[in-house]
Amino acid sequence: MDALHDPALPLVPPLRADRPRLPPLLPETLHPSLWRAHQLGRSADHALPSGFSLLDAQLPGGGWPRRVLTELLLPHPGIGEIRLLAASLATIQRAGRLVMMFDPPAAVSAPALAELGLDVEQLLVIHTHLQLRPGADRLWALEQALKSGHVGAVVAWLPARLRCERVRRLQLAAHAHDGPAFVLREVAAQVQASAAPLRLALHPAGADQLALRLLKRRGPPLLAPLHLALPPVLSAAALRRAQAGDDASQLPLRAATFINLA
């Protein structure tokens, strides 16, 4: 990661011997949006820490980026996606800003929100799919919220089938949005190109565990998935039972995963 000692780096030679030795001119020092292929990208806006140090280390800027779309692809709702986002959303709410959810996949339980550390007073749920013109309204509403720039964070559930230029349009609208914008889609969208500069695929990896693959980021590709320990639902005893139960059922692969983690 340290570019100074990289032998492949073309150092700019000093013009004259008597001049004081200038530090080498590195492209990443010129502008915040410049980086080298083996480095992680940075952004002018400071990123929002995700609450998972393992994840922050792999995200450009050290957290969820602001002013861009972040795409999360998941096989189905309810695998721990909100527990992944809860810490950062709570940070936004503590700053007095509003979180908006667009078309959540199921009814939202207010007591569960409080348990996740979120404040129901700072949360709006917007349903766009009950109207006559479903597709148009969904993107329109999301775009309005992003463009207004007054919303702290946006969490939107979008269909897997979505034209590429629509995502691009949202990405452009997100430039005005000072905060993270999470777009949650089904994992089928993985094969499509997307204008979102950060894309992650989420998979359940056992009780209170989440496996993340970084599909796209401003930086070098990361091949190995990240395993995050989510805020626990299960007690320690129940977690042991979960691991033991996995052993009991004939699933040697899953058992191996847990042994690795341990």
Add this chain to the structure above:
Amino acid sequence: MLWVGLHLPLLSLESFAATLPPEQAVQPLALMDAHRIVSANACAQTLGVQAGQKRATALSLAPQLLLGQADERRDLAALTSVAHAALAFTPAVSLSLPATVLLEVQASLRYFGGREPLLEKLRAALAPLGHQLQCVSAPTAQGAALLSRVQDDLHCAGRSALQQALEAAPLWLLAAGHEHAQALQGMGLHSVGDARRLPRAGLARRFGPGLLDELDCALGDRPDPREPVVLPPAFHSQLELFARADTTEQLLYGAQVLLARLVAWLSAQHAFVCRFSLLMKHEPRWSGAGPKADALRCPLPKGSKKTWGGPAFSWGAESPWVSELEIALAEPSRDATHMLALLRERLGALQLPAPTLELALQSSDISRRPPPNAELFPTPQSEHAGLTRLIERLQARLGREQVQRLMPLADHRPERATAVQPVEPLWLRTREAAALRREQGCSPTPGTAITRPLWLLPQALALQERNSRPLLEGRALQLLAGPERIEAGWWDGSLAERDYFIAQTVEGALVWLYRGRLPLPAGGAGWYLQGRFA
């Protein structure tokens, strides 16, 4: 005294063009009165159409010419709006028909920082109304009115400068001069100065006392009382569309003009509108049984026809086809673009029962409050205002019930533990109050252990069972925690007696399921899936 004369040289053409869609407004246009052209726009003039021509002559010169009828009432409505906008600068505003507005601004100069900044602000305030202006300031009302018709950007600081400017002005400016134009020209009198050099007694004998009176008023030798414009207590303005509008998109152009007038009326009294309504008069149709009741609140009762005013709007014996679109603002506003955006969303969802012929905008529900401070950097206040507008826009398009807030309720049954409410306009304020309470430290402690799932299925899903273990999508669930008994609701008739378990799917996601209490009702499944831990 310092009078500002605002002359609108193209008033009739501009007020006519306002009734047209914008792509037609740039075409050659001309206005007719008594079968003669009275005015033509620049595009028509290049084709040779001139005032005084007959209709047939004009049409042969420019076959694509769009001919409208000159309408004094339409011009007066446009001129009144200009006067309303000017009332924000001084209380002494008067009309000088046909197309001039006079403002007495001596007392306002210090507040606005002098004459030049005042005129600059005045022009900016009048810009949304879309009129071409000629602006002259002079010590007398009549002098400013006369000079503004021939000059622009002129300032006569004192009586001598005014006298000099007037003497160079053509004599036809005066009403009496216009009347006796031929005789005056025959005498070799062209400018006002020429007439002033003649003996007064002789002039009065030949042309009547009116000419001298007018001249004396202009020069300030004779008192010239003016009737000030009084602001009506409720706003009502209407626009007869030149072509009938079939789509709501076409209505927006007319609505834009009316909204600009509403903003002028509001700014005159430093007020903000809370609620306004757009009335659309439709072409009567005889085929249908009546207008669609769902989209309309019409027909209006007969007593309300006087609100439209004027004999030109003949409401026949047949029931008038009027639909009303009422817009209530969450936060009182004076921003035409915001109101237009709301109107656009509401009109987009509306089905017109018939093509629209006339539009009217009316409002009487206003609130007077100090104007918001302009801010250089975003602040909580500006964010609050922006959020209110965003929510308003979303509600206008999606429907009020689609923008929801959640409230926890003290009930153990998970499906009843959350109340969903549409967002009220005042909610943002209470939210701020709640944030304040939280800062003071009396808030629920967040981040306790997670025991409830975030996603609740709208209806608990009955699960199949194999070897007394529940199945989800054909695969066995592994029960990890539980049972947790919830038994509540005997008091409101929907008794829930359930034992809840947290279970893990094969892939590792956590779900929340329950088993009904034994004995099970006949035919009832044992296991139900109620939620997923997100």
